[in-house]
Amino acid sequence: MAATARAAFGVQHIAKGIGRLSNVVLTRGAGSFVWTDEGRKLLDFTAGIGVTNLGHCHPKVTAAAQSQLSTLVHGQVNIAMHEPMLSLIEKLKPVMPDPSLDTFFFWNSGAEAVEASIKLARMATKRQNVIVMQGSYHGRTFGTMGLTKSKTVYSSGFAPFMPGVLTAPFPYCTQCAVAAGNETVGFENCCGNPIHELKVLLKQQSAASDTAAILIEPVLGEGGYVVPPPGFLPAVRKLCDEHGILLILDEVQSGFGRTGKYFAAEHWNVRPDILVMAKGIANGLPLSGIAANKELMDRQNPGSMGGTYGGNAVACAAGVACAEVMQEEKVLENVAARYIHYDLSTPYKDGLVNANW
Ligand SMILES: Cc1ncc(COP(=O)(O)O)c(C=O)c1O
Incomplete structure (x- = not known):
């Protein structure tokens, strides 16, 4: 199909570094x-x-944004609080995957929110290192380039990156070397190797006392839409608890109903110390955020967080409307009725955590 004149204009004047599907x-x-x-x-x-997630230009979300546009567009967070953010917190608090997540910080993009989670983890623990998963995607900003491990295109040519990042394998059972040709292990009965590797990493490369956080997408997105085997995330949680390491769940993509639950963490009943959100939170308006327990969140110095547009009032108003639509239109029930149901919370036959782990 021949490109239109407008498309040709765009190809000429929009940065090539973006790359597009069409x-x-x-x-x-x-x-x-x-x-x-x-x-x-x-x-x-x-x-x-x-x-x-709620469809393009959902009428209720659009109306909320339009109304907010004529009420208050910009209520800068380091200057004052604004009403739509308070309403959004009221909407989000009850749907958090764990009630301990009661304090919020809002940003603009997913990558910024991931960076905010790392800033919180480092300051709160006074530790430096962060462990990420092979195949992970956390963004393309300078901070997150060092955390993204899904493709080299995101990092090639831009080094050096943020130091203190280590990579552990994500359980990718269909591509697992241990599971290949071995019928006794696989998704339903993981060999446990990824947890073993994580433990080895903590012994050989990053002492627990130097490790601030383990950052994981509960369902690997960009890395291939990989669901971890049952028991993996609970085992990571256990490891974090044993060593005082914070568990950060990046639910930028998996959140807001995309896996049939509000947040994917609910499939395994895993409590994140820090939850990272974006994308579906406002159905297209630029909004992201992190949630954590107040005691943890408040270990940061006032003024160390924030930015001109973080938690914009129009975006927050859209976020409030999204939360209402999720309830009113029974969106999660609709998703659940359409997807193939795997009960990921089913404990392993040997107990909550695989005997191999
Ligand atoms: C899991 C995950 N984290 C972070 C990001 C980065 O979000 P943003 O593109 O809004 O910076 C994405 C974007 O696709 C993502 O899927």
């Missing part, structure tokens, strides 16, 4: 569909990369 020019979105400048109607399987 050169269509989008002019409108409604529900699951988007329209191009040539009037083509496309089913948006990407949902803007896991963002428009």
